[in-house]
């Protein structure tokens with residue numbers, strides 16, 4: 342299964358060697374189409390792989406209400422939790438306030454059902470290796486980011502802000518405040534917790550790509566969530582969904598989003 | 606010492622295959638060939654990629670990489686196995702074994718040298734050193750591999766400093782190879798507490814005296830740079846594509862960081878010929894291969910290709 346380029350390479354090397362040493366034998370690479378496992382290495386890996394798999398069954402924390410993504414038009418409380426954990430972890434990593442967090446609902450692959458959570462549940466919900474990135478945006482850019490999320494996906498899970506769309510689908514009035522209801526200064530520079538996927542331009546929130554001074558933390562979202570669950574269990578607490586109320590979108594507005602007719 | 610250790614790790618079969626080659630070339634002819642096998646950004650991918658990973662599903666895995674490397678070593682004899690950094694972070698294996706497993710498996714596979722990527726600092730300098738120590742303490746026939754870097758000033762982190770060497774020289778029949786390494790700037794990639802005591806220096810300026818020393822003092826035939834700068838930053842920072850134009854005398858740049866999948870190396874002109882710049886994606890999906898034929902201190906032929914690590 343060597344690619345043509347490799348075959349070319351072998352030919353080239355054979356030629357050059359032959360030119361130097363006419364008596365030399367041509368190099369042939371009898372590599373088969375499949376590569377078997379190395380027995381010595383596999384012997385080391387097998388028990389560790391079993392250990393990792395066993396750890397997937399380990400209990401994490403009680404989540405009596407579960408954390409659900411919500412159906413269309415409902416708030417994504419699971420996403421809010423993820424965005425909150427991201428924002429808190431970002432603050433801990435950079436040691437400075439991080440006022441806004443945003444992730445993408447499409448990256449959350451399953452609900453966390455009510456009951457005792459296991460490690461495997463977090464892996465199933467978050468199978469990707471996406472990592473936490475901290476960037477700087479202006480207040481105006483934060484407002485634009487939330488707008489883009491609403492228009493394209495009905496609002497991406499966020500932390501630190503409250504969004505509301507009043508008025509009619511034809512003449513919508515968009516209001517975004519900090520979570521305590523205070524106004525966002527468009528000129529102010531704030532730190533934002535997001536993912537390498539969104540910062541890289543995934544899921545069409547183009548304004549996130551304008552993020553300045555990106556700090557790629559190397560911490561996967563999944564690991565942050567696992568750590569948070571473990572911390573709650575250690576503190577003998579339950580995992581409870583965050584309060585709703587971060588997106589207030591009336592039904593006509595939601596319908597306009599569904600029909601791709603909303604402009605903000 | 607290094608040479609002896611290396612020859613010992615080759616085993617008698619591979620040594621025997623070297624003898625006729627040398628005899629054909631005659632005792633005075635300093636010519637030979639060398640194959641560089643390499644990985645980058647393996648990110649704790651111990652097992653192959655599972656289903657649902659698109660084009661890379663089913664590819665990679667340390668165990669199969671080991672087989673591929675062993676087969677190539679047996680066939681080619683003069684082989685170096687190298688890594689361009691970011692061994693750590695990416696799977697539960699890293700969270701559980703803190704990089705110790707990754708480095709131990711690299712030793713078992715017969716790596717000769719690696720360099721450090723930004724993610725290798727993810728658990729801080731202390732944990733990095735612990736992983737290096739675990740690799741050294743492993744009971745195994747293969748010698749511990751070297752960590753190469755010439756642009757991290759580690760004076761403020763003595764525990765790490767003793768593990769980092771600016772370069773390594775390896776002798777093969779008819780070819781003397783010098784290898785060094787360079788790392789990406791910490792700003793925006795590594796939290797300050799995780800690289801405490803280490804100062805990043807300009808990679809181009811750091812490389813110049815090392816390449817000069819390798820050429821003029823160590824008299825190597827081939828200079829190889831393990832780089833964790835990234836393939837192409839379009840002028841926003843030092844990178845692999847611009848390196849050959851900035852530092853003359855480098856034959857191969859084995860790159861990482863940008864997770865760039867190249868099928869074949871990019872040939873970049875430089876003051877003394879050309880440099881092969883290569884990188885093989887991430888996660889151990891491919892094994893990179895660069896072949897050089899050298900005669901009287903000159904590279905006579907150079908080529909390379911990415912080899913998929915298939916099931």
Ligand SMILES: [Zn+2]
Nearest residue numbers: 691722723862
């Ligand atoms: Zn990297």
